[in-house]
Amino acid sequence: MTKFAKSDLKFVDHEKPWRYEEDGLTVTRGSAWSGPGCHLGCGVLLHTDKDGKLVKCEGDPENPFNQGRLCMRCLNIQEVTYHEKRITYPMMRDPKDRGKDTWRRVSWEEALDYVADKFLDIKEKYGAESVIFAQGTGRDIGPAITRLAWSYGSPNYTCILSGLACFLPRIAGMALTTGTYMVADASQGWTDRYDNPAYEVPEVLVVWGNYPLVANNEGWYGHWVVDMMKRGTKIIDIDPKVTWLSCNSAQHLRIRPGTDAALALGILNILFEEDLCDNDFVDKWCYGFDELKARAAEYPVSRVAEITWVPEENIIEAARMIGKAKTASLQWGLAVDMTKESLPASQAIASIFMVTGNIDVPGGIIPTISILSYASGWGGELISDEQKAKRIGLGNYPILQAGFQMSQADELIETMESGEPYEIHGSWLQQTNILACIAADPERTHKAFEKLDINVSVDLFMTPTAMALADVFLPANTFPEHDSIRLGDGIQRGEVICQACKPVGESKSDMEINLLLGKRLAPEAWPWETLEEVYDELLKPTGFTFSELKEVAPIFLPLEYRRHEKGLLREDGQLGFPTPTGRLELYSTIYESMGYDPLPYFEEPSPGPGSTPDLMEEYPLVLTTGARVFNSFHSEHRMIERNRSYTPDPTIQVHPELCERYGVDEGDWVWVENHLGRAKRRVKKTPILGTRIVACDHGWWLPEKDPEDLFDLYDVAINKLLPWGEFGKTGFGANYKTNICKIYKVKEGE
Numbered sequence: 001m002t003k004f005a006k007s008d009l010k011f012v013d014h015e016k017p018w019r020y021e022e023d024g025l026t027v028t029r030g031s032a033w034s035g036p037g038c039h040l041g042c043g044v045l046l047h048t049d050k051d052g053k054l055v056k057c058e059g060d061p062e063n064p065f066n067q068g069r070l071c072m073r074c075l076n077i078q079e080v081t082y083h084e085k086r087i088t089y090p091m092m093r094d095p096k097d098r099g100k101d102t103w104r105r106v107s108w109e110e111a112l113d114y115v116a117d118k119f120l121d122i123k124e125k126y127g128a129e130s131v132i133f134a135q136g137t138g139r140d141i142g143p144a145i146t147r148l149a150w151s152y153g154s155p156n157y158t159c160i161l162s163g164l165a166c167f168l169p170r171i172a173g174m175a176l177t178t179g180t181y182m183v184a185d186a187s188q189g190w191t192d193r194y195d196n197p198a199y200e201v202p203e204v205l206v207v208w209g210n211y212p213l214v215a216n217n218e219g220w221y222g223h224w225v226v227d228m229m230k231r232g233t234k235i236i237d238i239d240p241k242v243t244w245l246s247c248n249s250a251q252h253l254r255i256r257p258g259t260d261a262a263l264a265l266g267i268l269n270i271l272f273e274e275d276l277c278d279n280d281f282v283d284k285w286c287y288g289f290d291e292l293k294a295r296a297a298e299y300p301v302s303r304v305a306e307i308t309w310v311p312e313e314n315i316i317e318a319a320r321m322i323g324k325a326k327t328a329s330l331q332w333g334l335a336v337d338m339t340k341e342s343l344p345a346s347q348a349i350a351s352i353f354m355v356t357g358n359i360d361v362p363g364g365i366i367p368t369i370s371i372l373s374y375a376s377g378w379g380g381e382l383i384s385d386e387q388k389a390k391r392i393g394l395g396n397y398p399i400l401q402a403g404f405q406m407s408q409a410d411e412l413i414e415t416m417e418s419g420e421p422y423e424i425h426g427s428w429l430q431q432t433n434i435l436a437c438i439a440a441d442p443e444r445t446h447k448a449f450e451k452l453d454i455n456v457s458v459d460l461f462m463t464p465t466a467m468a469l470a471d472v473f474l475p476a477n478t479f480p481e482h483d484s485i486r487l488g489d490g491i492q493r494g495e496v497i498c499q500a501c502k503p504v505g506e507s508k509s510d511m512e513i514n515l516l517l518g519k520r521l522a523p524e525a526w527p528w529e530t531l532e533e534v535y536d537e538l539l540k541p542t543g544f545t546f547s548e549l550k551e552v553a554p555i556f557l558p559l560e561y562r563r564h565e566k567g568l569l570r571e572d573g574q575l576g577f578p579t580p581t582g583r584l585e586l587y588s589t590i591y592e593s594m595g596y597d598p599l600p601y602f603e604e605p606s607p608g609p610g611s612t613p614d615l616m617e618e619y620p621l622v623l624t625t626g627a628r629v630f631n632s633f634h635s636e637h638r639m640i641e642r643n644r645s646y647t648p649d650p651t652i653q654v655h656p657e658l659c660e661r662y663g664v665d666e667g668d669w670v671w672v673e674n675h676l677g678r679a680k681r682r683v684k685k686t687p688i689l690g691t692r693i694v695a696c697d698h699g700w701w702l703p704e705k706d707p708e709d710l711f712d713l714y715d716v717a718i719n720k721l722l723p724w725g726e727f728g729k730t731g732f733g734a735n736y737k738t739n740i741c742k743i744y745k746v747k748e749g750e
């Protein structure tokens, strides 16, 4: 963790206090960095009436990150907060009744006592490792759930995502070779943003496997891309799909899904062949140049064009743009993670920006520093080494030991089924809708969890997951209903979430729920009585109390460029990067010590045209899934009328020529099928993906349908076409975006 004094921290001079009156309403300033709807933290102004009811949510113009901008999920948060389908009190059901709508209302006391008794009983009989604690995408949940798991004694904190294929592969691919995680510098570290004299926009920004305009992923906002374009930045967009951004890019590389590593190695090869590297930077700060050059030589542009479906001239032009730019930066996304060999892909992509000297410079890719790092959890000291060693996947995937705290999800599912090396008996599912969204092969996942003695779901709504599996439902609440914080996680700022309205019904915040259960499971680890005390404790290293932080947030760490030249990146104060060689490792000594290939490589995505030609006869289309849409967050918002109205049905995007070939038309319902399963989709006729690729949205279920049919989940779940167990050699990466399928019309009555 970065060392700093309270006086080092920077903040915005707010004109008004964190809460004030305006036009007969109370305005509460804060952030949305908590569920639902997002995992980011735009600054918000929450307006409540005299009865404490949330009336509207507006963007905070003083917040340097979003500068007043909000997207529809926050603008419409009040429809979520007051939705009639919210579950507002705890409920329980006989475990024999899983899948049946036989819930009964209970008190918090009864629900929490039941969970605590069950968990403590399992711990005594089988060991604490037999209960797993799973979250979905990162929100403010990190500290709450890790402390709960570790204070209870379970090392099995995870998310039920094959190959942990979201963000972690990119973090690992970069952190193991550079010693830190780096982000594109869009001036987000400066409170005065683009106006700061130290900042320069990059000449070129490569947007790779990402659509930030919709996703705003990992706290990196799409509107920044537009801001940078307005200031002169040219875009190289690497995406199979035609989008607004691709149409406004200098180069659009329409890549075949899952071939990003080959493209990156091809670009590297051109940089080497045409002498477009920053030789001085490479000499001083990179390790393994010759080895990488030799590896990249295996990827001549003709071969890369054939693999990636990107024309040779586009690849050459993109490489030259990057190589010749004063500064070139990288904003990458989920598509890099969501292919089996995602780690070498991210290693190859990151190397492009290392050999061109774009690291740690204004507008380039800059090392992140955290105010408080909860990315690695809260309360690691609470769990014994003996218990820690039992984490599923640790033995087989050494990278999990390198600062990553999650269990490997594929191995976990196998463990649940086989009882080897030990039996799993309980689950705690918090902020995650496993069957409808995150898990591969939801039917297999369903069976694996059905075997457990207890499943607990902490959610806002009755989801297919809770309906199918939970014995206890604990009602969480939305960000305007509670206080919370989130600091660090790679982004150099701290935000507070300030309660603005009365909680609906008996709902509670996730941290409060975990505090109440924590007191029952391990009281010595949860000595606090109020949430404010919890947050004061978490904030101690910043020197702020929670109530002080409310006034000044967001807070920023001071930013400097070229920290590697000043000895500011390594614990020992030496110059260079925090890697074993002190340099950016183009050839990874860490991978080598773990027995992995130290250099990046490309492996054909499987299944796919290059790896399973036999399957392509039956399933001739390449299928990518899950590209984000503005109106919903994963499986959320399906019951929120205004949001749902933009995408009323699950869709598949199909080229007009393909429509003709398969005898389908706009609006038709089709089955999307491969060798593993099928799901229903409605045809969206569009040329944006060409004639070899189709795309489906993810996270579908139909809250308007019968709960006992699991809201028709198994008709529409696209993850039925995805297996467990097809993940990368390192334990990271899976094929969520690189699949195959055929399509045919749904018959009447089906």
Ligand SMILES: Nc1nc2c(c(=O)[nH]1)N[C@H]1C(S)=C(S)[C@@H](COP(=O)(O)OP(=O)(O)OC[C@H]3O[C@@H](n4cnc5c(=O)[nH]c(N)nc54)[C@H](O)[C@@H]3O)O[C@H]1N2
Pocket (backbone or CB within 6 Å): 034, 035, 036, 037, 135, 136, 137, 138, 161, 165, 166, 334, 430, 431, 432, 433, 434, 437, 438, 439, 458, 459, 460, 461, 463, 476, 477, 478, 479, 510, 625, 626, 627, 633, 634, 635, 636, 698, 699, 718, 719, 736, 737
């Ligand atoms: N096919 C395919 N599948 C994918 C993807 C893809 O691209 N393609 N993307 C994957 C990725 S990257 C991810 S990260 C996962 C995401 O998977 P999840 O994180 O499981 O997805 P969500 O639908 O956001 O589920 C969150 C659940 O938490 C509830 N919730 C929202 N806010 C709160 C809160 O504050 N407290 C509590 N307790 N509950 C809350 C919501 O109601 C919802 O039921 O999905 C993955 N699934």
Ligand SMILES: Nc1nc2c(c(=O)[nH]1)N[C@H]1C(S)=C(S)[C@@H](COP(=O)(O)OP(=O)(O)OC[C@H]3O[C@@H](n4cnc5c(=O)[nH]c(N)nc54)[C@H](O)[C@@H]3O)O[C@H]1N2
Pocket (backbone or CB within 6 Å): 137, 166, 167, 208, 209, 210, 211, 212, 214, 215, 216, 217, 218, 238, 239, 240, 241, 255, 256, 257, 258, 259, 260, 332, 333, 334, 335, 336, 339, 624, 625, 626, 627, 628, 629, 630, 631, 632, 633, 634, 737, 738
């Ligand atoms: N509105 C909204 N925002 C979200 C989310 C949400 O559900 N809704 N989810 C959040 C989460 S958890 C995440 S992880 C992020 C993800 O957000 P992003 O990183 O943007 O990921 P996607 O939107 O899944 O895909 C981005 C682009 O990759 C392209 N693509 C597909 N396959 C490939 C491929 O193999 N290679 C390349 N180069 N491109 C490919 C798609 O066409 C798409 O345009 O979004 C976050 N933000």
Ligand code: SF4
Pocket (backbone or CB within 6 Å): 032, 033, 037, 038, 039, 040, 041, 042, 066, 069, 070, 071, 072, 073, 074, 075, 216
């Ligand atoms: S990106 Fe959108 S949903 Fe997320 S916090 Fe900002 S406004 Fe809200």
Ligand SMILES: [Mo]
Pocket (backbone or CB within 6 Å): 137, 166, 167, 334
């Ligand atoms: Mo994600």
